[in-house]
Amino acid sequence: MAKVKTHVEESDILIIGGGMAGTGATFEARHWGRDLKIVCVEKANIDRSGAVAQGLYAINCYMGMQWNENQPEDHVRYARNDLMGMVREDLGYDMARHVDSTVHMFDEWGLPMMKNEKTGRYLREGKWQIMIHGESYKPIVAEAAKKSANKIYNRIMITHLLMDDEKENRIGGAVGFNMRTGDYHVFKAKAVIVAAGGASHIFKPRAVGEGMGRTWYAPWSNGSAYALPIAVGAKMTQMENRIVLCRFKDGYGPVGAYFLHLKTYTQNANGENYEKKWYDQTKSLVGEYIDHHPTPTCLRNHAFIQEVQAGGGPIHMVTKEAFQDPHLETVGWENFLGMTVGQAVVWASQNIDPKYTNPELTTSEPYVMGSHATCSGAWVSGPEDLSPPEYFWGYNRMLTVDGLFGAGDTVGGSAHKFSSGSFTEGRLAAKAAVKYIEDKKADGIKVSDKQYKDLKEVIYKPLENYTVGRNEITGGTVSPSYISPIQGLQRLQRIMDEYVGGIATNYMTNENMLNRGLELLKWLEEDLENVGAEDYHQLMRAWELKHRTITSQCVTEHTKFREETRWPGYYYRGDHLKLDDDNWHCLTVSRRDPKTKKFTMEKVPVYHIVDEKKEKKAS
Amino acid sequence: MKACPNHAIDVRGYADFAPMGHSVRVRREEEKGTISWRIKFRNGTEKNFVSPITTKPWGKFIPKLAEEDKPNQGEITTQRLYTEPKGLNIDGDLPTVSKDSFKKGVYY
Structure with a gap:
């Protein structure tokens, strides 16, 4: 352990994840915070990272307000309808009213947009989608972030958030490791924006051979978007709302x-x-x-x-x-x-x-992706002018932890953002984070050496588990003392598949199955103290698995709490097969106590800020 | 597939669902601003496609915000983002909704 080098970087705004949301946040942060130190940390390389890494053939969220093709309230109605009534309409409206300015910038930057030859308008694929030649969408957008950031760190996986030692429930930064060099990285920051990936492959995928973990949706999205905030006690919403594609x-x-x-x-x-x-x-x-x-x-x-x-x-x-x-x-x-x-x-x-x-x-097997067609993610404050009192606590897109912001997959309640909406939400979070710092809300943060040194022990433990455990092997590769990350992942996927509504049961579950699933997940969580990693790449796999597991626990708790089948076709509660508006026309919110690791659940009212009238006319 | 984005590479499908004998070859050329694809089927059928990857010289039209005009005094307290409202190409300011119309827990 002593040989692992530690780097400490102090910044004003730390952006975790350099996908569409993270690049949007990094870009916009510089406009509002000219003199601030802005650092973005990415697990891969931001030129080809996140869900748009491989390219994209359409921008799925564009209003076309300039031609009155759609207005933000139309998008609210659309997302609300698709999610069976359950969205944070304030967040959806807010994203929708800004998304056109994002798309217009992409056009200016050189993204090849298809245009209608007669009208000159962007060529529509559908009501919300416009068509692009987007193989290089991500490298173009990454360029913008690179020009705004003080520093971009590639190949670093963030494993934990740091908390302020002085003031309770205030963020202090994050830690992680470089999966190439193995170095330990400590990022102290006044505000942190989590723009990491949602949860692919927490359920057993259909491809279990060579294609396992390599078949879309973005296989490297390992739930860090959720695990990082859950672990520090941030509230989450609608985590039961997985998608089947x-x-x-x-x-x-x-x-x-x-x-x-x-x-x-x-x-x-x-x-x-x-x-x-x-x-x-x-x-x-x-x-x-x-x-x-x-x-x-x-x-x-x-x-x-x-x-x-x-x-x-x-x-x-x-x-x-x-x-x-x-x-x-x-x-x-x-x-x-x-x-x-x-x-x-x-x-x-x-x-x-x-x-x-x-x-x-x-x-497909189920996925949990807050930027795509599900509402799962963190419970965040909305914008001041659009949010009812229950949805507003000072800073747009701030979680229930002070100074911790979210964008993209991280933010719950605002489905159908996709690439352009995630970039836009990153911009919104960045502006709010700058304001948070300007308002002196981040003054006097103290992160003790002890806090990050203790975490270092935890983060590198899988390497030690392997080194020690392998001494017990006298033949073959099986140790009685550790399991490998892939073995743990297969156990997780099987639990989720068989008990929480995966393909094995045709997406069916019930309270008894969920209780059994939670019991097995608890044992998996305990066993992951004994996961063994033979190198830094496997160490990344071990931490991806831990993030997937805590995300899965939250998904299972939420699925158990909502006693109805709100989204048949995504999953079924066999003990409550019908949609139940009398009891469940509400949002579900959870919090996991970081000390006891116990989840508590609550119902929160859903507000409709846009009426239905025009929707009927439009359709 | 994109491990080597500037040179032609071949890929084969995953063995658990892709029969052998096919290939997809790709060549991405930043200076030409194009990407070219050649698909060969197991039965020998071949298809070729070329798409643009950018419309502008690489990176030249992406602003460095530290060198752009600073936001106006007090603009941080508004709902506007960089380039807005001009960048929305609409008349007037950002749309909003009156809180008087909010309804709690009704069924739409």
């Missing part, structure tokens, strides 16, 4: 451009429109929500799952018609090449040419 089979290529732009559609193996077959059954579960327009994504998933269970699979996307148009064929292929190349690889390997063969679809 309807995707092209095996490669998990997204279906958005296919449905919206190419106008392809789904059918069962007999060529039937199966969705309408399940209308009455769905109505018996959720009532009039099935009549909403557009149909909430979870309910379309529900029909898919029911149809496959009833023997109508495989479900196909009908591409043969659209792909006869050479332009649409090109769009269909480039959609994957610049975003999810693995899907093009799968089609090439299986001789699937969508011009002649309708490709198969599947429903």
